[in-house]
Amino acid sequence: MSANPLRPAWLALALLLASLLLLLLGAGVGSTGWESVWRLAAPDADPLAWQIVRDIRLPRTVGAWLAGALLGLAGAVAQGVFRNPLADPYLLGSASGASLGVALAMAALGVSPFALQGLLRLGITGAAFAGAVGAVLLTLLLAKGAHNTMRLLLAGVVVGVVLGAASSMVLMLSPEIMQAMQSFMLGSTSFVGWGACALMAAVLALVVLLAWSLSRVLDGLALGESTALSLGLPLAPLRLLLIVVMALATGTAVAQTGLIAFVGLAAPHLVRSLVRAMHGWLLLLSAGMGAVLLLGADLLARWLIAPQELPVGVLTAVLGGTYLLWLMHRRNVQEIA
Amino acid sequence: MTQAWALETESLCVSLGGQQVLHELALRLPAGRWTSIVGPNGAGKSTLLRALAGMGHEKGRVLLQGRELHAWNGRARARTMAWLGQNQAAAGDMSVYDVAMLGRLPHQPWLGAPSALDHAAVEQALRRTQSWDWRARSLGQLSGGERQRVLLARALAVQAQVLLMDEPLANLDPPHQTDWLQCVQELVAQGTTVVSVLHEVSMALQAQELVVIAQGRVLHQGGCADAATHRALEQVFDDRIQVRAIDGQWVALPRLPAPR
Amino acid sequence: MLLSASLPGMAANAQVSSAPAAAAITLTDARGRAVQLAAPPQRIVSLLPSLAESVCALGACTRIVGVDRYTTWPPALAHLPRLGGNLEPNIEAVLALRPDVVLISVASRAIGRLEALGLKVIALEPRTHAEVHGVLRTLATMLALPQGAEPVWARMEQGLAEAARAMPAQARGQRVYFEASRGPFAAGENSFIGETLARLGLVNIVPAALGPFPRLNPEYVVRADPDLLMGGVRSLGESREPYPGWSALRAMQSGRICRFAGAEADLVIRPGPRIAEAAMAMARCVQKVYP
Numbered sequence: 017m018s019a020n021p022l023r024p025a026w027l028a029l030a031l032l033l034a035s036l037l038l039l040l041l042g043a044g045v046g047s048t049g050w051e052s053v054w055r056l057a058a059p060d061a062d063p064l065a066w067q068i069v070r071d072i073r074l075p076r077t078v079g080a081w082l083a084g085a086l087l088g089l090a091g092a093v094a095q096g097v098f099r100n101p102l103a104d105p106y107l108l109g110s111a112s113g114a115s116l117g118v119a120l121a122m123a124a125l126g127v128s129p130f131a132l133q134g135l136l137r138l139g140i141t142g143a144a145f146a147g148a149v150g151a152v153l154l155t156l157l158l159a160k161g162a163h164n165t166m167r168l169l170l171a172g173v174v175v176g177v178v179l180g181a182a183s184s185m186v187l188m189l190s191p192e193i194m195q196a197m198q199s200f201m202l203g204s205t206s207f208v209g210w211g212a213c214a215l216m217a218a219v220l221a222l223v224v225l226l227a228w229s230l231s232r233v234l235d236g237l238a239l240g241e242s243t244a245l246s247l248g249l250p251l252a253p254l255r256l257l258l259i260v261v262m263a264l265a266t267g268t269a270v271a272q273t274g275l276i277a278f279v280g281l282a283a284p285h286l287v288r289s290l291v292r293a294m295h296g297w298l299l300l301l302s303a304g305m306g307a308v309l310l311l312g313a314d315l316l317a318r319w320l321i322a323p324q325e326l327p328v329g330v331l332t333a334v335l336g337g338t339y340l341l342w343l344m345h346r347r348n349v350q351e352i353a
Numbered sequence: 354m355t356q357a358w359a360l361e362t363e364s365l366c367v368s369l370g371g372q373q374v375l376h377e378l379a380l381r382l383p384a385g386r387w388t389s390i391v392g393p394n395g396a397g398k399s400t401l402l403r404a405l406a407g408m409g410h411e412k413g414r415v416l417l418q419g420r421e422l423h424a425w426n427g428r429a430r431a432r433t434m435a436w437l438g439q440n441q442a443a444a445g446d447m448s449v450y451d452v453a454m455l456g457r458l459p460h461q462p463w464l465g466a467p468s469a470l471d472h473a474a475v476e477q478a479l480r481r482t483q484s485w486d487w488r489a490r491s492l493g494q495l496s497g498g499e500r501q502r503v504l505l506a507r508a509l510a511v512q513a514q515v516l517l518m519d520e521p522l523a524n525l526d527p528p529h530q531t532d533w534l535q536c537v538q539e540l541v542a543q544g545t546t547v548v549s550v551l552h553e554v555s556m557a558l559q560a561q562e563l564v565v566i567a568q569g570r571v572l573h574q575g576g577c578a579d580a581a582t583h584r585a586l587e588q589v590f591d592d593r594i595q596v597r598a599i600d601g602q603w604v605a606l607p608r609l610p611a612p613r
Numbered sequence: 614m615l616l617s618a619s620l621p622g623m624a625a626n627a628q629v630s631s632a633p634a635a636a637a638i639t640l641t642d643a644r645g646r647a648v649q650l651a652a653p654p655q656r657i658v659s660l661l662p663s664l665a666e667s668v669c670a671l672g673a674c675t676r677i678v679g680v681d682r683y684t685t686w687p688p689a690l691a692h693l694p695r696l697g698g699n700l701e702p703n704i705e706a707v708l709a710l711r712p713d714v715v716l717i718s719v720a721s722r723a724i725g726r727l728e729a730l731g732l733k734v735i736a737l738e739p740r741t742h743a744e745v746h747g748v749l750r751t752l753a754t755m756l757a758l759p760q761g762a763e764p765v766w767a768r769m770e771q772g773l774a775e776a777a778r779a780m781p782a783q784a785r786g787q788r789v790y791f792e793a794s795r796g797p798f799a800a801g802e803n804s805f806i807g808e809t810l811a812r813l814g815l816v817n818i819v820p821a822a823l824g825p826f827p828r829l830n831p832e833y834v835v836r837a838d839p840d841l842l843m844g845g846v847r848s849l850g851e852s853r854e855p856y857p858g859w860s861a862l863r864a865m866q867s868g869r870i871c872r873f874a875g876a877e878a879d880l881v882i883r884p885g886p887r888i889a890e891a892a893m894a895m896a897r898c899v900q901k902v903y904p
Contacts, residue, residue: 240441323830
């Protein structure tokens, strides 16, 4: 921790500027590597190029920003609710739930065009969202509410393992979906259009508002659960609400971009290593940091081997893993607790 | 005239991990006075304090200022009674000032920013524990004693009428222990009820009332200056201590076997 | 169907010993291993769908006693016991069938185990047209067919030529994008699907330089603007644009999209003796969209 930590407002400004810069870059990264966006504004510019930017690159770029913000926020909420710096948004089984939902939907789509009409209308994204949120609700049910953190974590592990095994079973029985599933598991922004962006933006606004208004619960929890109770905070219902918010944010992001690792874990850490703030600021800054992280990773994924693409989840894992290694090297373990 | 009781328990039973720790405990703690709770290890002192603070009991009743705890509105109860726990793991990356400000949570509206009153209370609490000068430092950078003083300031910032403290002297060096003593005496003079669990018996004897607990039951409750209380104290510790007066203050000294 | 990028298959060659009495069969499988059989096998276990299909195409369907879970064709094999996946088959079940030979994919982890238990294992995996031909030749040697694999191959070649003839004239030289799996993973020029498309006279927008099954940026397809899209319903969806921005493609606007569903989807993406039928399925679809 630096002697004079940055003021939160400065970090917010820095993240905003980084976002704008990356958004501009993102409009230029595509199947031909990177090209300057200014050329598109010229009067003799190729109309196809502009259409590509408008219909493909911009929604993907904005979508990556939004998904990263959702994951960063969910990560900060998870680390606050469970008072554990290693918590991530997938802690309560939402990753396995989303995988199962997608596997079932993909397997069902091949069976018959007329079967499971509801599932078809829902589509892959709906199935992923339903799976993620459903898994968390199942965890809450198993743990009988959000009274006991230990119980919640155990239930989350159980649900994660069981649903993960179930989705592996579905994969085994329908191996033709294996490649598509892998594509989902590793994450990609290929499927993000303007509709998806609008949805993610709406959910982001909602969860940011909700989480921010509950930030004092997270602050109180930072002093210890008993102390928080003694300060008059109704922990059980508010913790439940925070978990639902986390599930909503995670489910929405996962539904649109697949399972992306490390963003939810690393974003709050990065923020805390740069500023010292209470949860009001921490939640907002984690969202911003997550957005910048995922946006950067997505740009790299699209640019490195153009016209081919790397799965963005692989890049976030590599970048995130590198960061955690550096963190371990630089700090004592004691400082993290 | 009936004396006002700050806290009362009736037939209080608390179990931990399947074992019953407190057995039908009945207690009445007077308002506006400092009561110390003492007893051997494992007697149930911390459990009693937590039950008084409203953290759960299986049977019996706990009354705060004459009303049952669960009848209190959560925030009103938090404004009236503050609790300082033992070994509470607090996140290390908060500033001292912010930690103390958390004590004002029961007074603040849900989405409000801290008011001038809040800032004044925090400043007062931090100055009282000599933590004001380093209010910008992080909790994780402090020594054990400094940290304890900050947590104490957090409890003081609540400005509650009833203050429960579990091992408040942990890690504190003698000057700061004496500070704490003075602080408690000032609070009591202003009408606050203080209930402390202390294993430093000599410190506990500086209170006004003493409650002796062993094996989940109240053995004795009485004034700190009473001989009966001293006797009960010596007995609960198997006569390994002796209570003596030195310059008008009671102290507990180890009782060593007579030299041969 | 396995689209895993594993080692390039080695052409399997075969020779038949010409001793008249006890004809010993020696052949080399895709691992380069020489396998010796005393006689043509009467009990065959197949752990890869394309190998079962190849054996059946060569007329030895009745000799197959067990297949893997994913073999769906021909219907004659439907009553046979399923022996698990091709990567991790049920070793006990395979043993219990007392096969004379086990046909398996090169990537399977069970090869060592099965050989250690004394079974004859032939590892083959066709991934291009040439390799399909090679596999048929190896299996024909294994079955000691006097006429070899040539009649079957000739029929397949005929089928491919027929499919090429069935292509409408205005579809010749049209540029095509074939989606092998959602991602998007495209079928490039040098994949077996790409070879079939080339036989049909279509031009693939994904050149050989990008590999057999590259994972593309969807933008690439928009830039290339193919005349025709092909893929499974699972990849391209039922009706809406498969990826954002694709509604501007001329193929989408003119409705020149071939969506294969169900069994047909399996057919077109599986390398094996039915590539002629696959080509015909593609040609039929092209006929529909190029009236």
